[in-house]
Amino acid sequence: MLDDRKLAVLRAIVEDHVSTNEPVGSKALVDRHNLGVSSATIRNDMAVLEDEGYITQPHTSAGRVPTDKGYRLFVDRLSTIKPLSSAERRAIETFLGGAYDLDDVVGRTVRLLAQLTRQVAVVQYPSLSRSTVRHVELVPVAENRLLLVVITNTGRVEQRVIDAHGVTAEESIGRLRTLLNTCLDGCGLGDVAHAVANLPDQLPANERPLAAGVLSVLLETLVDKADEKIVFGGAANLAHMDFSQGLREVLEALEEQVVLMRLLGEAGDSSTVTVRIGTENPDAGFRSTSVVAADYGVGDITLARLGVLGPTRMDYPSTMGAVRAVARYVGQILAGS
């Protein structure tokens, strides 16, 4: 159906439209790319491409613009991921290398991705469900209140205030703390419920209400927040994307954790870069944006995802390169700390 030249034409249309942000016509096309044929021939090809749904014209007698289907074909078959320049690689390395805790790593990653791609960056915190418990701490913070702190192997720290159920003796708290740590050390967070199942039995009766309270909060925290933590940055870049409608809607959606999660998509089917184009996105409101995302992790273990949100009209090869590179470096950084 589509011979090589037609594919070349589609590629040229995508590239030109991305760089000029205007519908591209047959004449401009032959001028800028040496296709070896005349504009009339190109016009015929374009008519076919339009029939097949890869391009469209905003109005009669205007140039053509790629459709979502056209971008999809471009990404799948007509382009390759563009590696970053070595200067960019060095920049990433030094910038991320300076981080000193998980919040800092994530914060820097967001800014880095946003700056590198000039788009909106989204980074998910390492998923709790794939982490293991490193340490549990129980600290009295006020009359009748305890602070429960869970530290994971990825450096993530979860905290929560708990009612002390009247048990305030340092000794009791210490006992519970020790018990928690023996039960949970190195335990996968998905297995916590199982690991602590009969923990209260090992305590004196009067301390069991406290233990039960702590455990219920613990489980609740791990379930509630399992994948919830996610941040974005580079919203300023939304301004220079010309959103025909609803910059407001996009900004609103970005502030909803749930929407962000859905946007990044499920942690990867494969270890490569994922692209979701326009209407392929689950949420209405993102119908005119694309998401380029990738998993990151240490070694074989996938920890979470990160990605970039931009207009469908984006430079996919470069964006995919940046996302892939940053995902790799983040993994390295996390492995090293």
Next chain:
Amino acid sequence: MLDDRKLAVLRAIVEDHVSTNEPVGSKALVDRHNLGVSSATIRNDMAVLEDEGYITQPHTSAGRVPTDKGYRLFVDRLSTIKPLSSAERRAIETFLGGAYDLDDVVGRTVRLLAQLTRQVAVVQYPSLSRSTVRHVELVPVAENRLLLVVITNTGRVEQRVIDAHGVTAEESIGRLRTLLNTCLDGCGLGDVAHAVANLPDQLPANERPLAAGVLSVLLETLVDKADEKIVFGGAANLAHMDFSQGLREVLEALEEQVVLMRLLGEAGDSSTVTVRIGTENPDAGFRSTSVVAADYGVGDITLARLGVLGPTRMDYPSTMGAVRAVARYVGQILAGS
């Protein structure tokens, strides 16, 4: 210079302009407010107000718009803070009441303020320099790495990865942990440097490098991050404010912690609501925005600030009411946890 009627005219102009977002003319003024005089008289008053610099006209033969100076006079002398409705109060209470840790309190506060005022909300985390140490934890997280966690009385948790300097014996780490906690428990964060000054002397010589390393990171963390943590929300509300120029600039600035800090201003001269109008702001780029801010804290102790950013053309009485109310409730919530 300005008699009562001229002040009433200024007040009317501000109110009308805020609600209509258009220059207000003498005729519209006498129609909507019963000032008891004719439009010609109002015109004379307006001419005087313009000479004095309280109002201005976008172009000859258009209505008048308040200047920064005009808004300033309005805020200082022509309006009173408008209390929230009891429904709004209840909403705040239930919404903030559901929070379970400090991150959650701050997050909810930001969303609440943004929604209540339909503007951009900014909330600073409780200042470290005014907090006291509740607990220090030292946990091995990897070969040769320690995680230092500091928990303050306001529920804030700071964490940082540290090089273990070759000392990995659980016993040594335990000793250092205990020592840190005895030295620092209840200690104001400003006094930490003093409190730990001769701590290494109480340890065996071979553990002193570790102690020194931990202490330097500890001090660095407390100094670096002392007042740094600050978040904003409700950026979507920027969309419906008509920014003549530079929505991009504003968004960029909002993502810079330092700028946000400067924007909120110094923690309060007085315990009331502060208003910074247009050019009164230190940063260029915020020349057409106003900031309404207030301190919050528990009891007499000011912990930090929160506030709202919007166009100079804003409903000051309501905004000030919302900011004041939220600041008070946040204080109460923090006191209770």
Next chain:
DNA sequence: CTTGGCACTCCAAGGTAAGGAGTGCCAGTA
């Protein structure tokens, strides 16, 4: 000091015209 009247200014909105980029189609050619 206030008021009605009046001439003037200038923006905003709507309509028209010119220019131009791009298309589809067709007949001719290799």
Next chain:
DNA sequence: TACTGGCACTCCTTACCTTGGAGTGCCAAG
């Protein structure tokens, strides 16, 4: 069969002009 040049046509974009209306400043009179 595939490609090409030519041509008429479409329709957006931009600029320009016109008109209507809101608002002002000034003045003379109450």
